Amino acid sequence: MMKIEAIEVKNLSKHFFPSMKERKRIRMQQEGSEKGTKNNIIQAVNNINFSxxxxxxxxxxxxxxxxxxxxxxxxxxxxxxTNGSISIYGGNIWKHPxxxxxxxxxxxxxxxxxxxxxxxxxxxxxxxxxxxxxxxxxxxxxxxxxxxxxxxxxxxxxxxxxxxxxxxxxxxxxxxxxxxxxxxxxxxxxxxxxxxxxxxxxxxxxxxxxxxxxxxxxxxxxxxxxxxxxxxxxxxxxxxxxxxxxxxKLTQEYLAIDCHFIDTVNVNEIKELHSIIEVQQNNSLYHIIVKDINVALIELVDFIKTNDLNVKQVSTNEPKLEDAFLKIIERGVEN
Amino acid sequence: MIIKDNEEIFSEELKSERFFIQVKRSFAIAKKDLKIYYNKGPVVIQGFLFPLILFFAFTVGRNIIPIYLISGLMAMVMFMTSTSIGPVVFPWETRSKTLERLIACPISIKTILLGNIWSSFIFGCVFSIVPLLLGILFFGLWASINILIIILGIIVASLAFSSFSLILSVPPTDMPANTMILTILIKFPILLLTPIFMPIHAAPYGIVSPLTYYTDIINVGLGESSAFGPHGLLLDFCILILFGLGFTFLAFVLHGKTLQKRFRG
CATH class of the missing domain: 3.40.50.300 (P-loop containing nucleotide triphosphate hydrolases)
Known part of the structure; x- marks a missing residue:
């Protein structure tokens, strides 16, 4: 049976006119302007569609x-x-709130x-x-x-x-x-x-x-x-x-190594290793995204030896949704 | 059918039903306002302390006849209490984000404003009765009193000033202190223009203040004759009703325009 659309969003946009405070902040950030501030408008949502x-x-x-x-x-x-339409079970929330x-x-x-x-x-x-x-x-x-x-x-x-x-x-x-x-x-x-x-x-x-x-x-x-x-x-x-x-699946060409260090390790030092794509730290757990697991493990072992680090546990895993999320966000920023 | 093909999803009331449903829901808002705001700082200061301080400031060392003393006190208490909750609710609820919660409910901004009017109205009515009882108790005004005129006067004036108070919370701020400054800047001149604790004809400029007409109603209710002639009482009621309706309409329009600015960031 075909499922009914509960929510249907078409070309939805919302922009705000910045307040005095925000205008100051925007002026200060102008060089790295990310979130559409053209013509002094903050484009909070830009033409999105989904159901x-x-x-x-x-x-x-x-x-x-x-x-x-x-x-x-x-x-x-x-x-x-500002623009676009929202339909909730076919009803327009602004016409029949x-x-x-x-x-x-x-x-x-x-x-x-x-x-x-x-x-x-x-x-x-x-x-x-x-x-x-x-x-x-x-x-x-x-x-x-x-x-x-x-x-x-x-x-x-x-x-x-x-x-x-x-x-x-x-x-x-x-x-x-x-x-x-x-x-x-x-x-x-x-x-x-x-x-x-x-x-x-x-x-x-x-x-x-x-x-x-x-x-x-x-x-x-x-x-x-x-x-x-x-x-x-x-x-x-x-x-x-x-x-x-x-x-x-977007990150399927990658694998992850979860490494529990007893000592504190600088994330940036791990990132400098050739085969490491990304590192996320959560207390003593380092979630390391790698492309070639064999090369990465050899590099990591060398790194541990060189720095005389103590390791509690190492395991290899499939990348998580979080990895996919970060990859998509990075790709979006690059685009 | 307003929303086609989805009769089983949406319930639709007739326009008249919808009006009564919204009025009923505004009572829930009023009950909430009364429970929450009666003891908030700005309400206590403007609703209790200011009338008390001003009463002593106006009356100590002056020989005022009992009718003007009671009508003046009633006017001041009515004006200050019925306009004390209205300016606080919107900035307070914007800051605590409960306004967003209310707007997401199946009620309109008018329903919320109406709820605020009811709560201010009840607040104003209840506290206006206190000076009346004092007058009856200490000055024996019972003999000359026309209770019907006084009750009607309290109801009409309380509604009028409650709707007026909503205008003071139109600026979309989330700082109650900001509306308090505006409130004081507007309320005090009105109070000072009104000939309270004295005969109305002694201050002819008083006709610009709506509070003068309420004071006149109370004077008549306490046994005086109206300062505006034989049809003065009718004029007083008409002006207060027009004043109330005008400010209710204005509050609906202006809050509708500034509401969206409250949900940023």
């Missing part, structure tokens, strides 16, 4: 300032596009719950704004708080919640009306492991029950684990759109 099918988890990846949040704000009817927003749920990037209200009061407020009856509000709020492991703290003011709890409460608020499409802007950013796991698990569950999910994230594990398709946006333009597996 999201019903029941899909669609990832939107990009570096800071790429245009992810601006896009999600346009899709949820918060920001008005009330009807279209009624079927959307939105988790913005920053924890923006009402700190002076309790978790329960926050949910009741959203329930009222979506037109739920009193009994629906009570039942739904209790059900969601239990699902997201917040029920015990439901009567506590939100300002007493941890960041992870606030993020879970935001998700509960977005799910109050049981939306057909859920927009998540960096849902697991900076969260503790417990909150992150709960959120990922429930996103999967809601999607399995038919909810379409649009997610922006920096977290490649989240994107890899959850998303059916991923669009990569940089400098306001979509530079790649495919499944995670196909995106990873």
């Amino acid at each position: 999201v099918k019903q029941g899909e988890i669609f990832g939107f990846l990009g570096p800071n300032g790429a245009g992810k949040t601006t896009t999600i704000r346009m899709l949820t009817g918060v920001l008005k596009p 009330i009807e279209v927003k009624q079927i959307l749920g939105h988790v913005p990037e920053e924890a923006n719950v009402y700190m002076d209200l309790t978790g329960m009061q926050n949910l009741y407020l959203i329930g009222k704004l979506y037109g739920l009856s009193k009994s629906e509000r009570v039942n739904r709020a209790e059900q969601l708080l239990k699902q997201f492991e917040l029920f015990e703290k439901g009567n506590l003011k939100a300002k007493k919640y941890s960041k992870g709890m606030k993020q879970r409460l935001l998700l509960c608020m977005a799910l109050m009306s049981n939306p057909k499409i859920l927009f998540l802007d960096e849902p697991t950013s900076g969260l503790d492991v417990k909150s992150s796991r709960i959120i990922k698990k429930l996103i999967k569950e809601y999607n399995e029950n038919g909810m379409t999910i649009f997610i922006t994230t920096h977290d490649m594990d989240v994107a890899n684990e959850l998303c059916h398709r991923i669009a990569i946006i940089n400098q306001g333009k979509i530079i790649s759109l495919d499944t995670p597996d196909n995106l990873k």
Whole structure:
């Protein structure tokens, strides 16, 4: 059966006129001007096209300032596009905002719950704004708080919640009306492991029950684990759109060596080795992308010997989605 | 059908239904505003402290007759309290990013503004009753009072000044202090132009201040005759209603224009 388009975006653009502060900053950065500042305009999103099918988890990846949040704000009817069209199940969010927003749920990037209200009061407020009856509000709020492991703290003011709890409460608020499409802007950013796991698990569950999910994230594990398709946006333009597996294939000619050093090693020194393409450091783990594994291993062993380094563990791996992402971004910048 | 081919996805109400639904949702906004903002610094300063300080500044050492004392105090409290929440909500919610949360809900900017008006209205009404009760208790004004005129006056004036207060939060700033400066610059001259704690005809320039017409209504309600002649009371109500409607319309238009500037960066 053909799947219905839940979201259809055509030629979508958004530009801002810079404020006085931004004009100063732009003038200072003028030489390295990246994000279209022609004619004193900031081109946040530049003519993007994509569609999201019903029941899909669609990832939107990009570096800071790429245009992810601006896009999600346009899709949820918060920001008005400069050009282009957005169709949600065939409905235009700017012509019929009330009807279209009624079927959307939105988790913005920053924890923006009402700190002076309790978790329960926050949910009741959203329930009222979506037109739920009193009994629906009570039942739904209790059900969601239990699902997201917040029920015990439901009567506590939100300002007493941890960041992870606030993020879970935001998700509960977005799910109050049981939306057909859920927009998540960096849902697991900076969260503790417990909150992150709960959120990922429930996103999967809601999607399995038919909810379409649009997610922006920096977290490649989240994107890899959850998303059916991923669009990569940089400098306001979509530079790649495919499944995670196909995106990873872009780096198939490469392999990765994961090396745990006991000593601290300068990343740049490893990068200087001839066969090394890229190095990412995460504490003592060095994720090294190489083209020829045999040559790279010999070079690496020489490097370890020469510098008298202690190694805890070495393993070879397939490149991760993160490697593909970096490659696509670099290619986009070169182009 | 507005949204073709998707009857099962979108529910569509009639225009009249949609109006009542939005009004109902604005009550939820009002309830939220009252719960959150009643104890915020700028509201406490402008809603409680300023009227108290100004009352003493205006009255200490002066021989004021009880009717003018109570009507002046009621006018000042009404004006200061009903305009204390409105200018705070938008910058506060822009900064805490809760405005983005509200705009993403199925409500319009008008619904949010209407909610702000209701909350300021309730705030203004409740606090205006306090000086009235004081007047009744300490000056025995009960005998000459026309409670209907006073209640109607409080309702109309509170709505009018609440809508006026929304104009003060039009600049798309996320700093409540910025709107406070603007608020003081506009509210104080209005207050100083109004002939409070004195007969209205003693200050003819007072006709430019909308607060004068509320003061006149209260004076009439407390047993005085209107300063604007036999149809003065009607004139007072008409001017306050026009003032309220005009500022509500202006707030809808201006906030609609500046709203997008709040969601940058």
